[in-house]
Amino acid sequence: MKMSELFTKTTKTVPADETAKNARLLIQAGFIHKEMAGVYAYLPLGLRVLENIKAIVREEMNAIGGQEIIMTSLQRQELWEKTDRWDDEKVDVWFKSKLKNGTEVGFGWSHEEQITNMMKNYISSYRDLPANVYQFQTKLRNELRAKSGIMRGREFVMKDLYSYSRSEEEHQKFYDAVTQAYLRVFERVGLGDVTFVTFASGGAFTQFSHEFQTVSDAGEDTIYLDRERKLAVNDEVYTDDVLAQLKLEKSKLEKVQAAEVGNIFSFGGTKSEQLDLYFTDEDGTDKPVVLGSYGIGITRLMGVVVEHFSDDKGIVWPENIAPARVHLVRLGEGAAAVKQADELYSVLTAAGISILYDNRNMRPGEKFADADLIGIPHRVVVSEKTAAAETYEYKARTSNDSQQLSKAQLLKLFGRE
RNA sequence: CGGGGUGUAGCGCAGCUGGUAGCGCGCAGCGUUCGGGACGCUGAGGUCGGAGGUUCAAGUCCUCUCACCCCGACCA
Numbered sequence A: 001m002k003m004s005e006l007f008t009k010t011t012k013t014v015p016a017d018e019t020a021k022n023a024r025l026l027i028q029a030g031f032i033h034k035e036m037a038g039v040y041a042y043l044p045l046g047l048r049v050l051e052n053i054k055a056i057v058r059e060e061m062n063a064i065g066g067q068e069i070i071m072t073s074l075q076r077q078e079l080w081e082k083t084d085r086w087d088d089e090k091v092d093v094w095f096k097s098k099l100k101n102g103t104e105v106g107f108g109w110s111h112e113e114q115i116t117n118m119m120k121n122y123i124s125s126y127r128d129l130p131a132n133v134y135q136f137q138t139k140l141r142n143e144l145r146a147k148s149g150i151m152r153g154r155e156f157v158m159k160d161l162y163s164y165s166r167s168e169e170e171h172q173k174f175y176d177a178v179t180q181a182y183l184r185v186f187e188r189v190g191l192g193d194v195t196f197v198t199f200a201s202g203g204a205f206t207q208f209s210h211e212f213q214t215v216s217d218a219g220e221d222t223i224y225l226d227r228e229r230k231l232a233v234n235d236e237v238y239t240d241d242v243l244a245q246l247k248l249e250k251s252k253l254e255k256v257q258a259a260e261v262g263n264i265f266s267f268g269g270t271k272s273e274q275l276d277l278y279f280t281d282e283d284g285t286d287k288p289v290v291l292g293s294y295g296i297g298i299t300r301l302m303g304v305v306v307e308h309f310s311d312d313k314g315i316v317w318p319e320n321i322a323p324a325r326v327h328l329v330r331l332g333e334g335a336a337a338v339k340q341a342d343e344l345y346s347v348l349t350a351a352g353i354s355i356l357y358d359n360r361n362m363r364p365g366e367k368f369a370d371a372d373l374i375g376i377p378h379r380v381v382v383s384e385k386t387a388a389a390e391t392y393e394y395k396a397r398t399s400n401d402s403q404q405l406s407k408a409q410l411l412k413l414f415g416r417e
Numbered sequence B: 001c002g003g004g005g006u007g008u009a010g011c012g013c014a015g016c017u018g019g020u021a022g023c024g025c026g027c028a029g030c031g032u033u034c035g036g037g038a039c040g041c042u043g044a045g046g047u048c049g050g051a052g053g054u055u056c057a058a059g060u061c062c063u064c065u066c067a068c069c070c071c072g073a074c075c076a
Helices: A021-028 A044-063 A077-082 A112-119 A168-188 A240-245 A270-275 A298-308 A335-350 A364-374 A384-389 A407-413
Strands: A032-036 A039-042 A074-076 A095-098 A104-107 A131-140 A155-165 A195-201 A208-215 A221-226 A231-234 A254-268 A278-280 A286-288 A290-297 A326-330 A355-358 A378-382 A392-396 A403-405
Touching: A021 A032, A021 A298, A039 A044, A044 A131, A044 A155, A044 A168, A044 A298, A074 A077, A074 A112, A077 A104, A077 A112, A077 A270, A112 A131, A112 A155, A112 A270, A112 A290, A155 A168, A155 A298, A168 A195, A168 A208, A168 A254, A168 A290, A195 A221, A195 A254, A208 A221, A208 A231, A254 A270, A254 A298, A270 A286, A270 A290, A290 A298, A326 A335, A326 A364, A335 A355, A335 A378, A335 A384, A335 A407, A355 A364, A378 A384, A392 A407, A403 A407
Parallel strands: A195 A231, A326 A355, A326 A378
Antiparallel strands: A032 A039, A074 A104, A095 A104, A131 A155, A155 A290, A195 A208, A208 A254, A221 A231, A221 A254, A254 A290, A278 A286, A378 A392, A392 A403
């Protein structure tokens, strides 16, 4: 991608009413556009990051047997009445509207009911189980108060996965597999060291649900963390009884703010009973399907990454989700520099290395400032000097020092010989 | 939903006791610059969030309203 063709631009000033660090940096660097409170558009660079995160999640979900689908945003009233969650008194984040004929519809803030109801078409025998489906969906939630930039929006992208199992044992096996897959996701996006499995309130069926909490001052949750065991307890279930049950010692726990980037629930057969999802088991008896629900807030995760990886100059993207791997900065318009930069752009592009090429006619200081703000992990500077020396100036975003490299050394650095 | 704050050019802001709407950044043109957000000159850009009212006169005063931000409550 050439910056001369990128329609977004960086700014020196940020809207004063945006206080969340993640949104300030993302707006300033041109990754997102704020449409209204809690509602953000994703621009070319932001979309790339989002898609990179989704690709990682997709890989991990497929690896444990998830099948990707995409449900609808418009949802039927009667479905939600079956689980008693249509009433605004019961669920306060509903957006609702009416069809022309007067039929009430809701805008999906979750898809459990909908997907589970749909699965009735496909699950009737133990032979049809297990089934695990997931989607990336834009959830619409009429939050009383949006805040923290893209970390708590009224419209946001979530990956939600639902598991349908024959038995508690089968369910538990998948539940554990999801836990491991989630940990791999957070590891791969760069938050592995600061993200912890956290015990939280479980709802009607189980005592606990499990959250994946990333330590962050911008988070809304308070957790008690045992760093050694890599386990935490959410404030909402932080009692002596629970600690004893989990064999956690109060003295070893650290109280920290954290952002919930994922959560997983077991529903047992309760929701299936409500929605009339039964299967016939081997012995001929009808049993409710055992249901699990697993979510990762994709856009929130992106916000948490920005909160975690930034310095006074801008964002510092982890390698795996950066909008590009290499930021090529060309200084000056001299023929030799243009030639060297254009050529490197072609070579890296051909080698499958994503690259953001700053080919704009601007002063060096502005280009460096933009490169730091945008936060791509590897920066290569090309100028008349490097062209004459036939070298490339390389600097990691995280480093203060640059080095002169040959093309071969550069390609090797990016894993291409 | 309770409390507090803010709406003036794309962004950041100034505009006192009412009297012809300004500055910086950004943008356009010309010139000088060119390795960490250069500089000079010229120029474009605003129904002052909206509606109503008071007044000879409203960005400024009054009423209502909308939006945004912060704190709290809420967040299966």
